[in-house]
Amino acid sequence: METLKYSNTSIVFVSEYARNKLMMKINFPVNYFIIYNSVSDKYFDEKNKIKVVNKNKNSRINVGFIGRYANVKRLPLFLEIIFELNRLQKNKFKF
Numbered sequence: 001m002e003t004l005k006y007s008n009t010s011i012v013f014v015s016e017y018a019r020n021k022l023m024m025k026i027n028f029p030v031n032y033f034i035i036y037n038s039v040s041d042k043y044f045d046e047k048n049k050i051k052v053v054n055k056n057k058n059s060r061i062n063v064g065f066i067g068r069y070a071n072v073k074r075l076p077l078f079l080e081i082i083f084e085l086n087r088l089q090k091n092k093f094k095f
Contacts, residue, residue: 004030060094
């Protein structure tokens, strides 16, 4: 926590609840963003669509999962998607 206190790092929370839980445990301000369901709306905004696609066209995209293993998370579906992405574009994604 000391590193976080003196850094200019931003934290990404998936909910207001998660932010509140951390803020109750620390007594200093932090830079943060809340991205609900881990998907930022900026990637779906029409004006940013071309910019985002062009920026990532030649770079590898990191794909991963952080969370609890529970049926509601549908991890078998996630694994199927990973295998299919890898089959379609072998060097585009890093898992």
